[in-house]
Amino acid sequence: MTQTIAVEASHVVKAFGHADTAVRALDDVSVQIRKGEFFTLLGPSGCGKTTLLRLIAGFEMPSGGTILLEGADITTLPPNKRPVNTVFQSYALFPHLTVAQNIGFGLEMLGRPKAEVQATTARMLALVKLETMASRKTSQLSGGQQQRVALARALAPSPKVLLLDEPLSALDLKLRKEMQIELKRLQTETGITFIFVTHDQEEALTMSDRIGVMSAGKLQQVGSPKEIYNNPVNRFVASFIGETNFLPASRDGDMYRLDCGIKIGAPPSKAARVTLTVRPEQVRLVADSEADALPAKITNLVYFGTDTHCHLSLPDGTEVVARLQSPATGDAGLALGQSVGVRFVPEAIQVLED
Amino acid sequence: MSPAEQDQITQSARNGWLLSAPALVLLTLAAVGPLIIVVIYSFLAPGETGNVEWKFSTDAWQGILFTRDIFDDTLAWADANLTIFWRSVKLSLLTTIFAFVVGFPTSWFIATRPPKARALWLFLITIPFWTNLLIRTFAINEIIRREGLLNTILINLHLISQPLDMIYTDTAVFIGMTYVYLPLMVLPLFASLDRFDMRLLEAAYDLYASPWQVLRKVIMPIVNPGIIAGSILVFVPSLGAYVTPRLLGGGKNMMIGNFIELQFGQGRN
Numbered sequence: 371m372t373q374t375i376a377v378e379a380s381h382v383v384k385a386f387g388h389a390d391t392a393v394r395a396l397d398d399v400s401v402q403i404r405k406g407e408f409f410t411l412l413g414p415s416g417c418g419k420t421t422l423l424r425l426i427a428g429f430e431m432p433s434g435g436t437i438l439l440e441g442a443d444i445t446t447l448p449p450n451k452r453p454v455n456t457v458f459q460s461y462a463l464f465p466h467l468t469v470a471q472n473i474g475f476g477l478e479m480l481g482r483p484k485a486e487v488q489a490t491t492a493r494m495l496a497l498v499k500l501e502t503m504a505s506r507k508t509s510q511l512s513g514g515q516q517q518r519v520a521l522a523r524a525l526a527p528s529p530k531v532l533l534l535d536e537p538l539s540a541l542d543l544k545l546r547k548e549m550q551i552e553l554k555r556l557q558t559e560t561g562i563t564f565i566f567v568t569h570d571q572e573e574a575l576t577m578s579d580r581i582g583v584m585s586a587g588k589l590q591q592v593g594s595p596k597e598i599y600n601n602p603v604n605r606f607v608a609s610f611i612g613e614t615n616f617l618p619a620s621r622d623g624d625m626y627r628l629d630c631g632i633k634i635g636a637p638p639s640k641a642a643r644v645t646l647t648v649r650p651e652q653v654r655l656v657a658d659s660e661a662d663a664l665p666a667k668i669t670n671l672v673y674f675g676t677d678t679h680c681h682l683s684l685p686d687g688t689e690v691v692a693r694l695q696s697p698a699t700g701d702a703g704l705a706l707g708q709s710v711g712v713r714f715v716p717e718a719i720q721v722l723e724d
Numbered sequence: 725m726s727p728a729e730q731d732q733i734t735q736s737a738r739n740g741w742l743l744s745a746p747a748l749v750l751l752t753l754a755a756v757g758p759l760i761i762v763v764i765y766s767f768l769a770p771g772e773t774g775n776v777e778w779k780f781s782t783d784a785w786q787g788i789l790f791t792r793d794i795f796d797d798t799l800a801w802a803d804a805n806l807t808i809f810w811r812s813v814k815l816s817l818l819t820t821i822f823a824f825v826v827g828f829p830t831s832w833f834i835a836t837r838p839p840k841a842r843a844l845w846l847f848l849i850t851i852p853f854w855t856n857l858l859i860r861t862f863a864i865n866e867i868i869r870r871e872g873l874l875n876t877i878l879i880n881l882h883l884i885s886q887p888l889d890m891i892y893t894d895t896a897v898f899i900g901m902t903y904v905y906l907p908l909m910v911l912p913l914f915a916s917l918d919r920f921d922m923r924l925l926e927a928a929y930d931l932y933a934s935p936w937q938v939l940r941k942v943i944m945p946i947v948n949p950g951i952i953a954g955s956i957l958v959f960v961p962s963l964g965a966y967v968t969p970r971l972l973g974g975g976k977n978m979m980i981g982n983f984i985e986l987q988f989g990q991g992r993n
């Protein structure tokens with residue numbers, strides 16, 4: 371049977387510090403990362419993303435659990451014995467070496483013949499489009515170029531898995547967008563498994579094959595960007611990925627009764643108290659005279675160029691945000707304090723059991 | 725680059741030179757000047773009263789390098805002088821190497837402490853400088869002499885039955901000099917290691933370097949300026965050391981420094 375799982379972490383625990391002051395950076399994390407996929411770890415600051423990456427790289431040893439690489443147990447191997455390379459956030463390029471020597475460093479340490487090191491270095495330089503910079507010192511490069519060297523250096527030894535810890539966070543927005551496309555291209559061209567860390571949800575959604583959402587040392591949900599966005603498993607995932615409206619409700623037969631008293635339909639659930647979620651772009655404004663529309667008042671209008679965010683208040687005070695496409699004339703004909711009717715696109719309503 | 729920018733760069737370069745001017749003047753007067761005088765004097769003939777005559781002569785150099793046979797006036801290498809010279813170089817080299825071997829881990833240790841602890845450790849390293857060299861050297865003498873601390877301890881532990889002859893040997897001189905000059909190795913090494921980006925270690929380790937290769941291929945090349953500075957700071961004064969070889973080497977294990985003192989002070993040469 372061919373191995374289709376690149377990295378498998380099972381019940382990984384990582385605690386820092388001693389006994390009662392210990393911090394559980396990772397709390398029973400299990401995940402399977404498939405061969406050749408672009409996998410993103412997404413979560414707020416301090417949730418344990420870097421820690422998980424460092425465990426896979428071998429810079430830290432887990433307090434519990436195991437880590438397999440293509441089926442082999444690597445839990446206790448030191449970093450220089452793992453066919454896994456890292457692109458560091460700070461790049462960590464060697465200042466005493468040229469661009470080419472930096473890229474060839476890994477292969478040289480592996481004791482590969484000179485000819486092979488040179489050939490691979492040349493290939494990597496072409497891959498990241500730095501052929502003309504081969505003999506420069508790394509301090510003479512721009513941030514984006516250093517980033518490319520760091521990538522080429524980590525890719526040169528053809529690792530089984532490439533780990534990237536927020537590699538784009540030091541770049542300005544324009545360069546960042548360019549590098550996102552560049553990274554995706556490199557991943558497709560090399561076919562190497564990428565594990566990418568970010569706390570930028572947009573970056574995660576646009577680049578990944580699958581995303582693992584983390585919070586407080588736990589993996590909350592693993593799935594494709596569409597699954598994560600459209601079917602978040604809990605409140606944390608729903609609010610962390612994109613913006614969303616939360617509507618507290620109670621089950622009433624096959625329907626749900628919102629706290630403002632109005633009944634609406636949504637997928638079935640067993641819990642008595644639930645939270646319904648709807649993305650702002652799935653909220654429609656209609657005339658307040660329309661039957662079975664929720665009565666609401668406009669409390670705020672925020673103009674974003676392509677669209678306008680309309681903040682609404684339901685009779686019980688619940689806040690709802692609707693994202694409306696800005697009309698051609700630039701005037702949606704809405705005013706503060708105006709009474710309107712609100713409708714949700716029925717298929718877009720999600721039920722979260724509290 | 726625009727001409728204005730060019731101008732600014734040459735301007736700041738000029739300012740740099742101006743700033744270092746006082747140091748350069750002092751260095752020329754105090755260090756380079758006397759050296760030139762000594763070299764010139766060495767090629768002049770000696771006068772009657774310890775002065776020199778303005779006449780070119782290689783007598784002084786011949787006197788150091790060769791001995792004139794008293795019977796047939798042929799020249800032979802002055803073995804005694806060359807032995808002193810060779811011993812000085814050998815001991816200074818050994819001292820430098822050993823100071824590096826001891827100093828490097830020490831500097832590494834200090835550079836990896838938290839900032840507050842670092843200041844304390846650096847202070848401890850410089851403490852020997854607060855004591856007179858003579859007193860410190862006598863202290864070593866006290867430890868390693870025949871009836872000294874070290875021999876007493878070893879004998880009481882029954883590790884040896886006879887006291888070891890440590891004092892008045894080349895080894896004693898070497899140990900003493902390493903002790904005296906160690907801080908001069910540690911300080912520049914620390915300065916280099918302090919600026920070393922520790923994240924490079926993980927990068928190298930990640931790229932399949934063994935711990936030894938991390939040391940040889942990443943740490944050493946980057947902190948090289950510190951290694952060179954430390955080595956010069958230890959080697960040069962070791963070569964001219966006077967007090968330590970005198971007290972720990974006794975009369976027989978002379979180094980260049982003692983030889984010079986002998987010639988200058990006593991031989992009026």
Ligand SMILES: Nc1ncnc2c1ncn2[C@@H]1O[C@H](COP(=O)(O)OP(=O)(O)OP(=O)(O)O)[C@@H](O)[C@H]1O
Nearest residue numbers: 386387393395414415416417418419420421422569
């Ligand atoms: N060496 C360490 N010693 C003690 N605590 C640590 C150590 N490394 C990480 N932690 C703690 O573990 C938790 C997770 O840290 P981690 O660096 O993995 O977060 P992260 O998700 O990468 O955050 P960020 O997005 O800010 O980089 C944090 O609470 C952090 O304080």
Ligand SMILES: [Mg+2]
Nearest residue numbers: 419420421535
């Ligand atoms: Mg991190």
